[in-house]
Amino acid sequence: MKRILTTILITYGLLGCNKQMQLPVTPTSNPVKPAPAYADNLTYLALGDSYTIGEAVDAPKSFPYQLAAQLKLAGHLTGNPDIIARTGWTTGELINAINASGTASKKYSIVTLLIGVNNQYRGNSKDVYRTEFIQLLNTAITYADGNKNHVFVVSIPDWGSTPYANGYDRNKIAADIDAFNTIAKTETDKQGVAYVDITTISKKAATDASLNASDGLHPSAAMYNLWVNAIAPVVLSHL
Numbered sequence: 001m002k003r004i005l006t007t008i009l010i011t012y013g014l015l016g017c018n019k020q021m022q023l024p025v026t027p028t029s030n031p032v033k034p035a036p037a038y039a040d041n042l043t044y045l046a047l048g049d050s051y052t053i054g055e056a057v058d059a060p061k062s063f064p065y066q067l068a069a070q071l072k073l074a075g076h077l078t079g080n081p082d083i084i085a086r087t088g089w090t091t092g093e094l095i096n097a098i099n100a101s102g103t104a105s106k107k108y109s110i111v112t113l114l115i116g117v118n119n120q121y122r123g124n125s126k127d128v129y130r131t132e133f134i135q136l137l138n139t140a141i142t143y144a145d146g147n148k149n150h151v152f153v154v155s156i157p158d159w160g161s162t163p164y165a166n167g168y169d170r171n172k173i174a175a176d177i178d179a180f181n182t183i184a185k186t187e188t189d190k191q192g193v194a195y196v197d198i199t200t201i202s203k204k205a206a207t208d209a210s211l212n213a214s215d216g217l218h219p220s221a222a223m224y225n226l227w228v229n230a231i232a233p234v235v236l237s238h239l
Helices: 003-021 063-073 091-101 117-121 126-143 170-191 199-206 219-239
Strands: 040-042 044-048 075-079 082-085 110-114 151-153 194-196
Touching: 044 063, 044 091, 044 126, 063 075, 063 219, 082 091, 091 126, 110 126, 117 126, 117 170, 126 151, 126 170, 151 170, 151 219, 170 194, 170 199, 194 219, 199 219
Parallel strands: 040 075, 044 082, 044 110, 110 151, 151 194
Antiparallel strands: none
């Protein structure tokens, strides 16, 4: 009798343990998050000078990289941009660099062009600037596989608003920059290409030191972010 009772107690205990082990399972969300869905996969070429390479800031802080990041956030997968640009280049030097780059056959989803500040700084001919700008704009359109809706011209910023311009005639700089920008906008409009004015934004550097890079001449990452906030909506509206 004692052995039977012991067996019953052991069996009951095991059943009790099993009941305790069968805890209710609470449904949880899938721990594996699906990759975000992108509308397309964009390639991007940026043509220009120091403002395009992001002189005095890290490459990811330059406006082409920040623009690519914003496009990705908006659902357009965009890799790191290809860049043909160098500090100090004029329109003529950019043309020469493109010709030497061996990229003539490459095609891109979007192309930006920002060039001319060094033409102004050196006092170069505005007529020559017009001729060379037209050539560069046509080259940008070719890189975009002939799709003018995917080419974006960015205006020349006003470096006269930076600390570097101390001792220069700031009013003359502003007037010169406006004259070169007028040429660029006129030729851009003729082609039916989008033109984004960031010159007005660049003038904020005169009253906000955080918008200047450490060299006192070029834009900071924060300034480039302001530019991209103006450029990105235009690009997105054309995709």
